[in-house]
Amino acid sequence: GAGVSQSPSNKVTEKGKDVELRCDPISGHTALYWYRQSLGQGLEFLIYFQGNSAPDKSGLPSDRFSAERTGGSVSTLTIQRTQQEDSAVYLCASSLVSGGSDTQYFGPGTRLTVL
């Protein structure tokens, strides 16, 4: 079946511009996660959605970052007034149920470059 998809695969933007990154989780997966991975670094947790519950935004690095998940499916991560330090690969993952079957399946990522 279809895995987690993300778009765009690459995004180059100028400093100060806003960007939107999209994640399509596996159908039926109720949990969705966003991570950031800087070059050669580990995975930094950003935000977590579970069903209709309020998202866990504890990992968002600043108020320039926001995310929403419409209809419990597609999610959009928005970065306003991008800075060069925002350059990274943004990974989305989904899992079937948090608290039961919790294997995360990762998307291919969006490579963001801020010039």
Place this chain on the structure above:
Amino acid sequence: GENVEQHPSTLSVQEGDSAVIKCTYSDSASNYFPWYKQELGKRPQLIIDIRSNVGEKKDQRIAVTLNKTAKHFSLHITETQPEDSAVYFCAASINYGQNFVFGPGTRLSVLP
């Protein structure tokens, strides 16, 4: 909050030897510990996981052990092969999948 440390940061082994990567966590409430393998330019993929009610789990050449008292868990790869070369990440979460915290990763190189 949870803090996960991982050692070593890089590891080189000869093909056929074993490799061991260790992680420690700080929050005793963590109860789910997955390991991910990330090949160069690819997405992380789950290779094995363990829950806090189990001390060891094996899947062919891969095993994970958990010591809840000491708050550490380890990945063991036996009979390593060149295709095992990748970055390996450990993670810990509370509530079996909520709010994952990842270790910084270990770059494993298996030399032919």
